[in-house]
Amino acid sequence: MISAENGESYEKEKWVSHYSSNHQVMLVGEGDFSFSEFDILVKKYKNAISNLENLEKLGACLLHDVDATKMKHHTDLANRKFDRIIFNFPHAGFHGKEDNPHMIRMHRNLVQGFFRSARGMLRANGEIHVNHKTNTPFSLWNPKKLASGFSLALIQRVDFNVEDYPGYHNK
Ligand SMILES: C[S@@+](CC[C@H](N)C(=O)[O-])C[C@H]1O[C@@H](n2cnc3c(N)ncnc32)[C@H](O)[C@@H]1O
Structure with a gap:
């Protein structure tokens, strides 16, 4: 906590990797x-x-x-806007081998539905972050293309460094 000269106190902004303590995440x-x-x-x-x-x-x-594909309709989320909306390693479940076209379609539908719903829940300059494996067959999901269908442009690709998030366990 920091005290300003006018006596008001405020939290000093902290950044962890791409995220600020001032962000609505x-x-x-x-x-x-x-x-x-x-x-x-x-x-x-x-x-x-x-x-x-x-x-x-x-x-x-x-x-x-x-449901990440319908969240904009959730009563507790109506009218809420965020600086960052994050879906780490989206996955539609294990209903076949990962390289099965049906599975790839299911995963793509999930990511597409997430982009569609998240699109309307961003603040000005807000960003949607999806951490995703880039090897085949995961690369076939092509999240960049799915996002572009909702006028979402890729700003940057960055490596996911698990050590940046102590305590995080991928499930
Ligand atoms: C590979 S796990 C990743 C979990 C977590 N994000 C992580 O990084 O450890 C995929 C997650 O997507 C969730 N999921 C699948 N379909 C979803 C949907 N329609 N809405 C919200 N979450 C969904 C699953 O329940 C599961 O927790």
Whole structure:
């Protein structure tokens, strides 16, 4: 906490990798704590409870069972806008081999639906971040092309360095 000369106090802005403490950030499709029914979630991911508790202490708003392709219609998200909307490693589930065209279509539909929904939830200069594997067959999803269908332009590709996010476990 910093005190200004006028006596008001404010938090000093902090940056972690691409994210500022001043950003309104929304994460979707979180393996450790979202989308699934709560009890399934807790059975599936043993760290989910402590992660949820920590996030709540930090003032995060936690919503479960939110479909990333329909989130703009969610009552708790209506009229909310974000600086960053992040979907780390989207995946539509295991319904066949990853190189099966049907699976690739399912994954692409998920990412496309996410872009469609997230598009209208950005603040001015807002960004959508998708972390994604770039080897085949994952490269066949072609997220850049999916995004362009909603007039979303690729600004930058960056490597995902897991060490930038201590405590993060990809699910
Ligand atoms: C490979 S996991 C990645 C989980 C987490 N983001 C991470 O980085 O560890 C893919 C996630 O996408 C979620 N997912 C799949 N379809 C979704 C949808 N329509 N809306 C929201 N999440 C979805 C799954 O529940 C799963 O948690």
